[in-house]
Each structure stands twice: as structure tokens, then as C-alpha cells.
Amino acid sequence: MPELPEVETIRRDLEKKIIGKKIVAVLILQKKSVHHSADKFKKVLIGDRISTINRRGKLLYLSFQKSLLFLLIHLKMTGQLIYRQRDKIVAGGHSLGCIDSELPNKFTRMVVKFSDGSELFFNDLRRFGYLKLVTAEEKEDILRQSFGIEPLTADFKYQSFVRLFLKRKTTIKALLMNQKLIAGIGNIYADEVCFCAAIRPNRRVDKISKSEKKKLFGCISKILLLSIQHRGTTFNSYVDCDGHTGNFVHLLKVYGRDGKMCKRCGGIIKKIRVGGRGTHFCPKCQE
Numbered sequence: 001m002p003e004l005p006e007v008e009t010i011r012r013d014l015e016k017k018i019i020g021k022k023i024v025a026v027l028i029l030q031k032k033s034v035h036h037s038a039d040k041f042k043k044v045l046i047g048d049r050i051s052t053i054n055r056r057g058k059l060l061y062l063s064f065q066k067s068l069l070f071l072l073i074h075l076k077m078t079g080q081l082i083y084r085q086r087d088k089i090v091a092g093g094h095s096l097g098c099i100d101s102e103l104p105n106k107f108t109r110m111v112v113k114f115s116d117g118s119e120l121f122f123n124d125l126r127r128f129g130y131l132k133l134v135t136a137e138e139k140e141d142i143l144r145q146s147f148g149i150e151p152l153t154a155d156f157k158y159q160s161f162v163r164l165f166l167k168r169k170t171t172i173k174a175l176l177m178n179q180k181l182i183a184g185i186g187n188i189y190a191d192e193v194c195f196c197a198a199i200r201p202n203r204r205v206d207k208i209s210k211s212e213k214k215k216l217f218g219c220i221s222k223i224l225l226l227s228i229q230h231r232g233t234t235f236n237s238y239v240d241c242d243g244h245t246g247n248f249v250h251l252l253k254v255y256g257r258d259g260k261m262c263k264r265c266g267g268i269i270k271k272i273r274v275g276g277r278g279t280h281f282c283p284k285c286q287e
Contacts, residue, residue, distance in 0.1 A: 001077050003058060004151065004184030005227035005248065010081055011055045017083045018120060020065075022049050025113035033109035033124060035132040044069055044133055045112065057147045057183030061139060070139045072132040073122070079129030082121040147183040151220050161217045165205045172208060172216070173201035174275045185220070189227070191255045191280045193219045195264075200286045202274045226251065254280040 002010070023045045028038040048064045055061070062071040073081070084103060103121055104111055110131060112120040122131060134142065148164075149156050164181050176182060176190040185193070194201040196219035199212055208216070230248040253263055258271035258280055267284025 001058070001186055002075050002079075002232070003186035003189055004224055005189070006232035007055055007058050007060060007075065007184070008228055009232045010075075011053050011060060014081060014083060014120075015053045017085075017118070018050050018114065019053070020049050020051075021118065022115040023047065023112055024115050025111075027104075027111040027113070028109075029104060029111070030109035030124075030127065032127060033122065033130055035130055040133065041110075041131075045071075056143050056150060057179055058186070059142075059147070069133045069135060072130075072134055072139070072142070074130055076124070076126070076128035076130070078125040080121075080123045082123060083118065084121065085116075085118040145180075147179055148181040150183045151185070151224055156221070158214070158217050161220075162213055165208065165213065168205050170205055171202050171274055172199060172205050173277070173279060175205050176216075176220075177275075177277075182220075184224070187277050187279075188252075188255045189223055192223050192253060194281060195254045195286060196223055198286050200281050200283075201279050202272065202281075254282060256280065 024047075026038075026042045026045050028034055028041060031038070034041055044067050045064075048066045051063045051065045053060060053062050058074065060073040060075075062073070064071075073079075075081070082103065103119075105123070107123040107125050108121050109124050109127070109129075110122040114120075122129070149160055161182075164175060168175065172194060173190045176185050176193060177187065191201060193216065197212060197215035199208065199216065227248040230251060232248055254269050257269045260269050261267070262269055262282040262285060265282065265285040267282045269280055270283050271278055271280050273279060
């Protein structure tokens with residue numbers, strides 16, 4: 001599943017490509033991927049122009065110049081957004097293989113066509129992703145109820161972070177991945193943040209010391225910013241706006257490195273399951 005750095009990379013890429021472009025056609029190829037009728041999507045989108053592309057956690061939401069509705073886009077496990085100008089693909093999300101061949105393909109769920117001939121494809125192999133039109137009030141309710149503190153914003157303060165630990169006995173990894181507490185961190189970055197802070201991901205949060213909380217808080221911003229700088233992590237063929245893979249995969253310290261030597265202490269990276277998720281850590285330098 002794309003996490004905060006990958007979704008932010010997609011947002012920034014598409015912001016440069018589709019803002020202000022007039023929508024002239026909408027093709028819905030998979031009704032289950034859109035939470036409204038095809039007629040409503042066409043009525044709202046056709047003839048309008050995209051005004052802004054914003055993100056909260058792993059959720060994208062688009063506003064328009066005329067319509068008062070917002071378009072929510074969640075990529076979930078295997079969703080991707082692919083921008084094609086004329087006959088060249090220049091922007092993307094999670095590649096499903098063969099995105100550089102024929103589009104639309106069997107994974108394409110919706111196509112938005114712009115007046116300059118460019119197109120935006122929503123592809124999704126597993127079909128868990130979705131597109132949904134909502135009012136401003138509905139959008140705010142969703143953002144408030146479904147997402148916790150947003151890292152890399154002014155709201156992400158140490159005091160607010162520490163309050164998340166109160167009266168909880170879950171693991172630190174479960175806390176980091178709880179979207180209603182902290183928005184945007186998934187399996188990859190939870191492991192990397194724990195390694196950065198030298199804390200085992202299966203430690204209970206009520207056993208985390210004050211100094212360790214400070215390390216965790218600092219590591220969240222450090223790891224996410226670094227990944228965005230390197231355009232995300234490529235697993236399962238994630239590609240950026242130029243069709244390139246995310247370079248942060250080369251900087252991963254533990255995720256996907258089970259059985260390999262720890263880059264910090266020389267120990268051997270171990271993989272276990274925490275909360276049903278594959279979890280990577282170094283038994284030697286993570287306590």
C-alpha cells in the first residue's frame with residue numbers, strides 16, 4: 001500500500017500536470033470503484049477544471065473551479081494514477097506491470113480526458129481503491145473522523161504525540177500505523193521509524209520511556225521527509241511522475257532486509273509478525 005511519501009509524491013506530480021485543465025470526458029470502466037453513478041460523475045466533472053489537489057494521510061482530495069463537490073481518491077493496496085500526455089506516460093502511482101503498453105488496460109477503472117488530449121487513468125489490480133464525490137461538510141467529517149495527527153505539519157507537535165500513549169497498551173508499531181492517531185504511516189515506515197529510534201516494533205507503548213518517545217517523534221519526520229526527498233519507496237513496481245522507481249528503497253535499513261546484515265551494528269535483521277503484519281527489526285541494536 002502506498003504510504004504518505006508515495007501519495008505525496010503522486011500529489012505533487014499531478015499538481016504540475018492537471019491543475020486548470022478542462023475535463024471533456026469521463027469513462028467509468030468499473031462501477032464498483034466509484035461510489036456514485038456514472039451519470040453523476042459525468043455531470044459533476046465534465047466541463048469543469050481541477051482547482052487543487054490536496055492530501056490527508058494516504059487520501060487525495062481534489063477541488064474544482066465550478067463544482068462545490070470534492071473528489072476523494074484512495075489508492076488502497078494497488079491503486080495508481082497514471083497521467084498520459086498525448087501518447088506518452090509521464091505520471092504514475094503503483095505500477096501493475098505493463099503500464100507503458102496499452103491504456104486503458106484490464107486494470108483501468110476510470111479515465112478522465114482533458115481538452116488538450118491528455119488523460120488521467122485510475123488503475124487498480126485488487127479493486128480496493130475508490131473514487132467518491134462528497135460535499136465540503138462530508139469531506140471535513142471524513143478527515144476529522146478517519147485521520148489523526150498529520151506528520152510534517154504544524155499540528156504535529158511533541159505534546160500531541162505523547163498524548164497518544166496515554167492509557168494504551170498496544171505495540172508501538174500498532175500505534176504508529178493507526179490512521180486515527182497518526183495519518184499516513186504504514187508498514188514500511190513504521191519499521192523504519194522504530195529502527196531509527198532503536199526501539200523494537202513489538203514493544204508495548206506503556207513501556208516506552210520519555211527519551212524514547214522523543215526519539216520516535218523526531219524519527220517520524222526525519223524518515224518521512226527523507227523518503228519524500230527520494231520520491232518514495234519502490235516495492236511492487238511503484239513509479240513516480242517520470243516513470244522512475246522511488247529511490248528510498250536503497251536507503252531502507254530494515255524493511256525487506258530480513259536475513260541481511262544490519263547497517264548500523266552488524267547484527268542480522270529479523271522478520272516477525274506484529275499485529276498480523278510482517279515486521280522487520282535488528283535484535284542486536286533495537287531494544
